[in-house]
Amino acid sequence: MADIFINVFPFFAVIGCGYASAKSGWFTETATKWLTGFVFYFALPAMLFRFSASTPVAKSFSIDFLLAYLLATLAVYFAATTIALIRRRGFAVAAVEAQCSCIGNVGFIGIPMLYGLLGNAAIGPIILYLALDLIIFGTVIVVVITASRAGRLDVQSCKRVLGSILANPMILSISGGLIWAALFGPDLPRLMDDTLDLAAGAATPCALFAIGAFLAPKSAERREDAVMLSTGKLVLHPLLMAFSTLMIFDIDPAIAGVMIAAAAMPTAGNIFILASHYGVAAQRVASTILLSTVLGVLTISLTLVLIDPLFS
Secondary structure (H helix, E strand, O other): OHHHHHHHHHHHHHHHHHHHHHHOOOOOHHHHHHHHHHHHHHHHHHHHHHHHHHOOHHHHOOHHHHHHHHHHHHHHHHHHHHHHHHOOOOHHHHHHHHHHHHOEOHHHHHHHHHHHHHHHHHHHHHHHHHHHHHHHHHHHHHHHHHHHHHOOOOHHHHHHHHHHHHOOHHHHHHHHHHHHHHHHOOOOOHHHHHHHHHHHHOHHHHHHHHHHHHHOOOOOOOHHHHHHHHHHHHHHHHHHHHHHHHHHOOOOHHHHHHHHHHHOOOEOOHHHHHHHHHOOOHHHHHHHHHHHHHHHHHHHHHHHHHHHHHHO
16 A cells, blocks of 8 residues: 555645645646646647557457446446435536546546556556546536526537537547557657657646646535535445446456546546536535545555556
């Protein structure tokens, strides 16, 4: 446990540096916005394109992979939705709370951390996991909020949702890398590979720092909600993912380990952006992201200890 914690700690230490820098005022909200934009539109897509083009990502995919992911994630999603509706929160708030309980920060934390800790073995599964998060649940939350407000879902709304998914830099870079590999093979030209490698090298420290800076203005209000949603994300989701991948479906143990670790990531920051945009439960989302990220230092370390035998 101590060795795992030592390996995980530097990632959260960089997040802490970002938090402290923004909290002290040294790193402004404008600076955070531009740094996040650099990571989201440039550094992380460069990493994802390079990984997708040079790694046999498709070999990690199987129907069992998809079904195991859906079983665990939808179970948490529907549980959180049911609890929210029982508490009379309404469908829009229920969609946001459900998203907080089952969608983790795989892009900004999961990929840098798991690649850094597990190496190339983590690339294929983690990219597929991220793509499913973005395509499936990135669509669901917008559809549910839009439909609950309008009472229906029209063609224009569907087009906007589809357009936002297709224009996501992470989806574009993953798709571009897979297309490149299919057309030209896994070997990138040296100039291209070196350029992408240089840009991708900035992804890990900048993404982690940006997450910390993003969290600094957030407050821990609505703590009861944050505790409940964080428990769903940090505890229930990885437990169900372990049950789904190891007990129900025929998943390679190493791939299952990456899926379980991905499920253990703290709540994704982009949920706050969506919640703020639609004016739905933004404060409880912010509190959940803050709390789950802080607690993630321990829960992710524990998860990695428990799944370590899967990689041997």
